[in-house]
Every structure is written in structure tokens, then in C-alpha cells.
Amino acid sequence: MLRAMRLILAHDNADLDAIASLALARKLHPDAIPVLHGGLDGSERTAFILFKDALGILTPEDLPDEEIESLIVVDTHDLGRLGEYAEVARKVPVLVYDHHPTEGEVPPGHYQLVGSCATLLTRRIQQEGIELTNPEATLALAGLEADTDFFQNGNTTREDFQAAAYLSQFADLRVVREITRQFFDPEALNILAELLKNPGWQDIGAFRVILKILQPEDRIPGAGLAMRLISLTGADAVFLFLQDGERTDVVARARQRGPNVARILQDLGGGGHKQAASARVDLPPEEAYRKVLECTAWQEKPILVQDRMTRDVRTLSDSLKINEAIVELVKIGHNGAPVLHEGKLVGMVSRRDLDRAMRHGLQNAPVKSVMSRRVISIEPDEPLGHATELIRKHSVGRLPVVKGGHLLGILTRSDLLGEAPPKPDLTEKVLGHLQMQDWEMIETVRENAPSTARIMLVGGAVRDALLGKHPTDLDVVVSGVDVIEVAQQSGLDFKCYPQYGNATLTLPNGNHLDLIQARDEYYTAPGAAPTVMKGTLEQDLARRDFTVNALALQLTPEVKFIDQHDGLSDLQAEVLRVLHPLSFLEDPSRIVRGARLAVRLGFRLEERTLSTISDALPHAEMAFKRLKNELLLVFQERTPGAVFEMLQEWGAGELYGFGDLTALKRADEARRKGEHVPTETLMALWLHSFAPEQRKQVARIWQIPKRTREVADLAGPEDFLRMSDWEFLYWCLLNPDQARAYEVAKLTPPRQVTGKDLLDLGMKPGSALGELLEHLKVLRQQEEVSGFEEELEVARRWIRDGRDAEG
Template sequence: MEHEFQRIMVIVVHKGVDLDAFGSALGLSSVFGAKVFLPEPKNRNVAELVKGVEEYLTSEVDETVIFCDTDSVGNWKAEYIFDHHGTVFGANSSAVTLWLNQCGYLMRIPDNIRCLLLSGIYEDTGFLRYDSTKPLDLESVKLLRQLHSNLVGMDVHISPPLSEAHFSAIYKIIERQEQIGILGNTISLSYVYEKETNGEISSIVQLLQATQEIDAYVLLVGGKNRVLGICRARENVPLWDLLASLNPVGHRYAFIFRSRGNVEALFSTLPELIREEVLKYTLVSDITLSKVTLIEPLPVASALQFCRQYGLSVVCLRSDHTFFYITRQDLERLNRLGYGERDVLSFSEPFPCFKQDEDLSTAYPFLKRRMPLLVEKEDGFYIATTDDLIRQGVLQFYENPSEVLKVGEQVYNQIGPLLSKLTEKGVKVYLVGGAIRDYLLGKEPDDIDLSFEGDVEAVYNVLCSMGISCQLIPKTFSVKGVLNGTKLEFTRARKDYYEKPGILSEVATSDIIEDLERRDFTINAIALQLNPGVSMLDPFQGLSDLKRRTIKLIKRWSILEDPSRAFRAINYKNKLNFTLAPELEEELRNVNVKGRPAPRVLMEFRDLMRSSQVFQNIKDIVRFDLMRFFGESFLFDDILEQGLSLLEKRALQENMDVRTLSEYAMALIGLGFRNMDERKRFFKQLGSSNRFNKLAEELLQRLR
């Protein structure tokens, strides 16, 4: 056979390679003119079959590598990556078979290799018996059988004699089974480690598929509890297909899902992985709902009184055939901030109403945005709040996208032993705030911000016991420390109360959801649970906004509560090169500020002036008229705009240090106050009226 690829390449497959990977690698090698490298230990079955295909094998790797299995990626340098697994194939060899046929290569492959491809498909589908078998598997088998005249002895490839390892693994599976509940359904689940199969994974998979006492089983690899595969014996437990629908990184047989700690922690995450599929078979009316009365729009204070009178946690409104809701907690905060006479509709969120015969999978995307479930029945409207749905096991916010799991791995590499100790003390730890955001953006954060649920003294004691220099700060429920040069800050999950706009809030302990809800922007309201399992918590779709590079408020009115968030939005916009959501831009232009600016506003303003994006920050401050926070006479005219350009050129020419540049920038923007009393007060608030007046006069001289 003449090869169309001139360079000699090597295909590397994983340790304990099975027939599926072996056949796929050989099929590709015959096309590329490549050699196959099989790391030790080999699967017993494959070790026997190697004798007939030695011409395709190599004992060393010193050429360009094509990977045939993603488990090998970490060990070799690859110019190309060929993954023999496919997301729509029950058997992985089917993907290679159909690809080879499409390219016109299948007929040119030797009989013995086509036999191995067929064996790989049979191996993964139990001779096409398993529910994971797909139509494309059948098509692949048909193609191979048409080209292969002698199928005698095929069963020897895929049904080797049972060994002691088989029996030992099955006994362990039966001993370890436990029950998990999902929306009223009970599933028997068990597990086995790859190392306990003695390399006989393929045949043990077939045995487990036929083990009717257990509904589903998990294959685990290594000490990190990474899932190698999830299958089920009972037909109505479609774990295999459900996990495939999550689009895991890598191949569909070795799902890239990591759970640190003990195996029980892994089990606790499984219901979240399969819940969404179960919801397709659950009607919204199957959930426990409460009768609700829809009211017409009214003032905030009246809505709050309505909540208190009837003991409600949510007010539901109807206006022009559209439904809105607002929580009692938000009403309390708005009323405390002095907005009791404002129309509650201006602070409320629109939400859909579902019919009683719709399934929960339709409502689930809305429920995950922390919206209540509103259902219209024949006798009226019914509701279940977010907390109701969490208590019923219908709703959760944990997910496992691959990029988040990679972040978990990075954090464990830095503070893994510390997290293990905290797990032993019953402390749940979450990576939060700027740290998780920076990791997801591919940056290494300077500090690691961690939120936790548990006892703050337990955190402090664990850090001390590990010899980590740390400080306990009872007022903020936090512990600060340094580990291997990395700054750590553990802060108890908390909720806050603002008595007046912009002042420091009063805090109280809470759960992680309330902790995220109190934050400013969705991109800062993502948490990564680090123990006992790695899962993302994203109740406000911050990850989507991060991917869209958009800054969005969690609450539309949160700038009213803390005006410093207006300046923080500008900071994030220019520091991260993001865009502002339209509703955030509207809030920046419309938010009313009365009285003197709060200390937090001044702090955020100074940060903008000390930033490397100071010139763009000033342009945005002017564009959104944020200097109205400091006075009413501000006007940034053409002369000051010219001054900004001159300052930018001067800073570049003189290589001006950050402090000097920030002082000139603040002096320049202070010149925008036409009222001299407001200008003087502004410079005084910044710390030195005389210093800034001198700088302002210098700038005026240059502009003249």
C-alpha cells in the first residue's frame, strides 16, 4: 500500500489498551504508514493478539506522535491529536471505521486489522446488546462484515476465560453498592477502581453490564477518583447517554470528571449530572406547589407590608399580561435604602408562567436563574420558590464544565493538602471572586480568595496546625495567611445589609448562595466548590457572561445600594477589556446620588486613577457623567479633553510613574468643576487640596 503521508509517525495508546483502542490505532497506522506504541502493562487479550500485527508496532517513540487516546496526552509531544473515540458512537471503533470508509481507506486495510476493529465494536456494545449501542455502530458492523469473510474465532477476541481478577472485581462492586435518590427514583450504584481490574477492564465491563443486582456502576482511575466510565445494567437508568450529552472534554468512554476526596463525595455529585434528563419525565405539576395570588403593581413599602402580613417570601405581580416577581429580602433592602414609595415594578424581574402539563426540563433554564416556578392550573396560579425547589431536590446550581474542573486541578496543586485537612473538619471551601474569574480567563491570580461554610476557628486552627502563618479577623469572619508564597484569604459565607447607600454593610453568616447574591456583577458571583468534590456554582450565569466578556449587574438596583459599583464597573470594563451590558449602562447614567460621596466611592475612584488604563477610565467617567457623585457643576469641555491628550503624550514621553500620573489625572479631572467650592471640596476629599490646586494650575498654564 502506498501511503499519502510521507513522514513516519507514531500512534500512542493508553496503558492497558483494550481491543477498541488497539483496533483503532492499527486502522490508522495502516493508512498513515505509522507505528503503534503500546505502553505497559498491556491488556491480556491484546498481549496475545500483538503477535499477528508486529509489523505495525514499535518499542520506542522518537518520531512525530499522533495520539490515539487522550489518556496519553500528558506523556508525549504531539503534532496531531487523533482521538479514536466519538460522542455519537456506542463503540469508539465505529468512529474510526466510518472515517476510514468515508476516506476510501477501509477496503485497503488488511483483514486482521478489520477484524480487530469489528472486535472493538463488539467489545464495547456486548455484541450489540447494550442500550449504549447506536445506529452508527450497526452501520460500522455491517461495513466490516461485508469486507470480512471469515469471522470464526471472533469470540476469542472479546470473551477471554474468566480470571480471579474478574471475580474479585465483581465481589467488590456488589459489596460497595449504595442507594441514591433522584426526584423520588432510587438507583443502586456501585464502583470499582481500574487498578482492581488487573487490566481486564473490557471483559469486566461486559460482566458488569449483565449484573442485574446493581442499576449502574462507575469505573474510577487513579487516586483522584477520575471517572473512567459510567454504565448501567437497568435499561431505564441511562447514565451513559446522559453523561455523553454533557459534552465532556476528551472521549466519551473516559469522561473527564474529577472528584477529590473519598468515593462518597463522587456519589454526591452524580444526581446533579443526571438530574436534567430526569426532569424530562417530570411534569411541573408533580412538584409541590402553593396557591398564589397575583397582585397589581404597587409601591415597594406596600409590597413589603403585604409580604409581612401574609408571611410571604415572594411577591408576584401581573401587568399587561406579563408576570413579575420580587423577593421579600429585596423589598426589605429597598425600603431600608429609602425607596419605599417607588413603584415595585421598576425593581421586579419578569418571569414566565408554565402550564401544568409541561415538563420540568422546559422550566429548568429559568429556574437555574433563581426564578420561582409559576404554574397555571385549571383552578388558578401556583408557585414554588427557589428555596422550595432546592428542598424538594428539583433544583441545584452545581455543574461540571471542563474549564472549571481544570481550575480545580490548578488550585489543588497549590493548596491540596490544606483542603484535605479542612474536609476532615467539615469545612466546605469555595474558590470565589476575582480568583476564580482570573483562573477562568487564563490568568494566575495574585491572591486566592476562598469562601467557606463552617467554623472560622476551625479554619484558623487547621492553618496553624500546618505551620501556615495566618491571622484571624473575627469582625469579618475571615482568616488570612500565606502558603508557599501564595496569599490566601478565607472568608465565611455571609450576607450583608446596607443601612445607607455606599457605607460599609453589616454582615451575618449565610450559605454560599446568599454570599454570591450579595456581590456586584455576575462575573464575580461564580464559585468553585473545592471539597469534598469539585463543582461549579453559578446561579447568575456568570460563566456565560465571562465567555461573552460582558459585565452585568446581579440586581438591577445594586448601584443604588452601593454607588461605588458604578466606578468598579468602569474598572472591570477597561482592566479586562470587557463590555458593559446595556442595562448596566442605563443604570450608570440614571442612578441618583445625593449628599457627599461615601468613602467606598472615593476608594474606587482612586483605584481608577491609579490604573494603567487611567485615560480610558477618565473617558468613561465623563461619558457616564459619574463626576456628578462629587458635585453638580462638572463639565469636561474641549479644552480639558485636549489636556487629557497632552497628559497622555507627556506620560509616555517622560515614562511617568503611577503615583505622579494619577495625581495629574485627578487634578485634570478636578478642573471640570466650574464651581470653585465644589472643586476645592473635591481636592480636599482626595487628601491634599493645596497639592492638587498646584498641579491643576500647572496644567492650566500648559493648556493656555
């Protein structure tokens, strides 16, 4: 009986990414055999020769005579591109890993629109915690770089850069360079020279493309030739038809603004990306050429200016004063803007020209006095290629899109590069959520800062503003100059703290702003206090705890939003992620900070970040002072009970070692309803959660106030009348079933000895009775009696011994 085997296959005409994906898929499916079928040329042939044995990649001739029970397909979901295995794919189960766009029904598998299939597989390998060998990582990185055209293709994503960074830790970068370098042998160079003499131009629809049939004696690097032709000729796309016996290989490459070559080659059974595709057909090259020309995809509507332009354009009125215009530009984070008069475009103004006018004392002059009236514009229904030509010809950064004199939008270089529709202006969103007094102070600092200074609003203020909240605590970081120099040039009163590299500025209205010197830090041991030194703004961001706290708004020399650690994506996904895997190990108090943020913002902790907590806990003792500070901050949160509960959920409850949180959770609920619960009440409820024999030591370790510990240690409430409000609330939250009785007791006046009580004791009405009542009142005020029974005893002695006995 024949054994059954599982194969890993890529498409025919395999490129570097496909070969790399064969090896990576084997890491996820070690029981499967990677098989490379079809011909190879150029760098693909080099890679296969180098890694064939090390990675166990076989050819069909190497396979044993066994049945195929299932297939794993990489770098394509078109089972018709599996060459001799296409028929097998229709009969056995198939699992796909592919990064290409899909239409209609597709085989089951894993799909993600990233720059390379190697990226998709690398991310899954990272998630599974699988280690890569040097050959595996080297081939994977080469495939990733080749398929993204060294990260220049429009299909390149952030995930590709992250995967490349991961792979570079294990790869041989020298070998990667050798594989991906395009070496042309003499025949290929001769073909390239001939192509440049006679490219084979075709004007098809809105595109100017090259289509050329080649009949080389040997296999040549078709993809490399196509890319070289695009860069040398400026063609929108290149299609090369390479005859290989009775078959034809079609290789297509396109510019970002060019046609969708993957869609065009679909009619030939091929596939790929919008800018890179291939097909292998059982047709002579002339027939394949004709089919490409006749493809209906050429008739698809070309990309127009209106398809890419930014529609929400920030404009200035021509009557606006120059100083007012500068404020507006700072708010929107732009260095220039279109100028309108009665709704029509009349000019463009730059920040540079406005600043020059200010230096000449023209702050009250209208914007129209300095704007440029010669505006290079474009209409919305023109091809995007025309916009590219205008930007290059006139060296402008943006093109107003105008119809009938009215501004409809604006086209920037980013729009031409094919980026997704622009996100809302984040600089404006951050600045728009600042309080007016904060904005005034920041603007004062910005205007007077030395030209070499970089000043940045960072951390929680930026995070909260992007979440639609008004920041209450501004963290302003300075680099490039000393903080003291910035403080001096601000013209404001200030106080410096040289030992911390900070300065506090004071506005005439009494508001304060802390300036902090940008710094870098390193930890000599897990949990130890960091060693701090001056650093750059980038280093200052990199030392922070979570990506959502590493967002920044640069204020000088230009206003721009900075997100070096993908914090914006995490903010939108409501995820807390540390900046590096050792973050909690270096400072375990960050775990508590994370719990506070998670509860306050409603975020979750990223899985990989969560997995690092257990390694950090043994080093918590080294971070005692920081953990103590974090404990105090927990009690300042709106729902501290939920924070402690979150720590328990994360497996980090031992940081403080508390017990039953039921009463503290009641305090959370009261706060949610808007009730005031003092910090002392919260701390006493938390302390009460410990066993009675532990409370004294816990209070000493974490420096809980003495009275708080005393209240937490009481077996039951004492005199309600002498209780402070926080103590009374403590008992009500601790014993909610008794709360009503406690309230009645607190509100019920204490029983005092009255004239009737004295008459009942045998006294006669008269002045003596009045004197005794007054005497009892004095004793109460001096707290020499407590309660009715003590007063009654004093009265009995007074009556028995006479008034002088108590006098």
C-alpha cells in the first residue's frame, strides 16, 4: 500500500517570495514536503541552488512514489497556476497562504494584503513562537525585499517592515544582498540595449506601455529587465513575452499610476499584484501578446485627480491678518494654505512668507498682501499622471483642484503615491483639544524658541486629545538646546531644576507649564532604577512604557504628528503594547501603570505583552519605590477596585497581595454614579481586604496612614457622631446591609438628660434644676461625659451630694 504525503507548493514561474514561502510554510507544517516545480532564472535560480539542501526543498523528480493526501499552497490562491499539480488540487484538501487580492470564492486558508507572502508567514511564525534558522531567515528576507521591490511598491505595508526587522536578526544580510542584486549576463544586457533602441511602445487607453516579445536562447531575468525598462523609459507598464519551447512566460511590471497588470494577466491564467504579475501559458508569444492587447481590463476607468485628492481643504480668507493666519496654520499643522476671496481661489500663501512679513512689522496686514497670485492648479477630471507632471515641472508640494474658480480639493505628493485616503488632520485634533491657556503658553514657547530647538508635546496629552478628551497634564519635551535656554528666551517667569533637566514656566495668569529635557535611559539590572542621560526626541519616545504613550506632536521647527512605534494603530484597536519585550522586566511598575490605563481607557493588553509579565514579577522588589508611587496613583483612579482586579486577571496580583475586593468594588460603583468617595476610604477598604494579622505589616510596607490602619482593624463601628465622613462611608461600603441603620444612627440626635428626667429623679422645679441642666451642658461640650447614662449618673450624684459636690 502506498503511503500518503502532504506537499507544499507555490505557483509556477516561482519568484523569490514563492521560494521563501515554501521554506516558511514548512516551519508551520513540519510534516509537509516543500516542492518547487517549473523553471527558474536569475536570482531565483541562485536562491534555489543555495538553499535547496539546507531547507529540504525538493523537485517533482525527487518525490517518492506516494499518494498526495493534501496540499498547502503559498503565494497564490489560483489553483490553476500550480502547473502539473493543478489537477491534484481539484481532488484533495487545500490550505492556502496568500497575500494577493481576492475576488469571489477562494480556497480555505490565511489571506492578508501585505507586500509579500513571506511577511504573512513570518508573522504567523512569530505568533507561534517558532525559531528560524539562518538559511530560513536569509531566504525569507530576500523574498520579502524582492516582492516589495525593496519596500518601494505600492503594496508595501507596515507589517512588511516589521517582518523584515524581525528576520534581519537571524539572516545573513550579505547573502541577502547577493541574492537580490540583479546581475545581468551578457545576453540579458544585449537584450536590454536592444529594448532601449526599440521598446515596442503602445498607447492603450490612458497608459503608455511597452509590450515586447523576446526569444532568448537561455532563460533571462524577465522581472529585472521589466523593472529596469520602467526606470529608464518612464513607461507606465512593461509586458515581456518570453518564449520557452511551446509555452510563453509573460512578465509584467507597472508604476503606481499605471494599469493593474494582475487584472490584465488574469485573462491568461496569471496573477500577482497591481504593479507586479506573471503568467505561464500554453500559447505562442504572438497569441499571448494579442490576448493582452484585447484584455477588457485596459478599458477600466483610469485614475483621475478627483479619485485621489483630499477634499477637506483648510483655507484662509484673503482678509485675514498675517498674525491670525500664522495661528491658523499652526493649528492645522500646515506650512501653507490656499487663500479664498468670496469662496473662490485667489492665491496661495506659505508660512515662510508670513514669518518674513512679521519680521517687517506687518502683523496687521491682510494675507492677500503677501500671498502668491500665480497658482498652479488642476481640474478634478484630469488623469492623475498630468498632476505628477505638473508637480515635477513646477516643483510644488501640492496642487489645488479647481473647477470654475471654486476650490474642490487639494492634491499632495502623498496622494500621488497612492496612499489611502488621508486620515483627519491629527495635528489639528490634538491642538484643538488643548485648553486655551495651555495653547497660549505653548505658542509663546514655540514663537520664542531657539532655531535649533525641537519641542514636542508627548505622551498622555496627545493620547487623550486623539481620544477626544481635554488633556489635563501637558508633557513638553525639548531637545537640540538646553531647557534653561528655552525658558530664558520664552520671556516668561520660570524656575529651573538643573538636577532633573526641567524648568517650570509661569504665565501672567498664574498657569504653569513644565519643560522637560529629552532623555535616554538604560537599566543596569531588572527592576533597578534607570540610568538617565540627555537624548534626542526619538530616544525620549523610545524609552516610554506603551506605544499609545509614545505618540507626539512636534511643535518646532514645524508642527507635525509623530508616531514612530505604531501607537496610533494600537490606539484605534484599543490595545496596550509595550515598546519592547523587556519593558516590564526593566520596570515592573509599568504593569500597574498598564492596569490603570487599561481600566481608565477600556483597553486590553496585547497578548505578547501579557506573556512578559511572569518574567518581570520576580524582580518587583527592586522596583519597590516605583510600585509604592503607583499604588498611590491607583487610589486616585476613578475605579481602583477594577485596577486591582485587572492585576489579578493578568496574574500580577502578587505585586501587592490583596484579598477580597468586594467592598472596594462597591466604592467603584459609587464613584461611577458620581458619588464622592475619599482616598482614605478607598485605602481603608483595600487594607481591610488583607487578613487581620497582615494589616499592620502591609500598612508599614506601603506607608498607609496610621488612622487608616486603625479604622481597617476595627471589628465594628464605634461612635457615629465622632466619625469623620470618610470613616462613616467606609463602614457603609463595608457593610451595605447595615448602611441604612448606620445613617439613622448618625442622623439621630443623641439622647440627653432633660428637665423631665431630673423631675423623675425627685428634683423640684426651680433654679436648682436649671443650674444642673447648664452644668450637664458644659460637661458635654468639654467631652467629660459621653451618652445619656453617664449624664444621668452625674445628675444622681448632684442630687445626692448637693450642687457643691460636682462643682
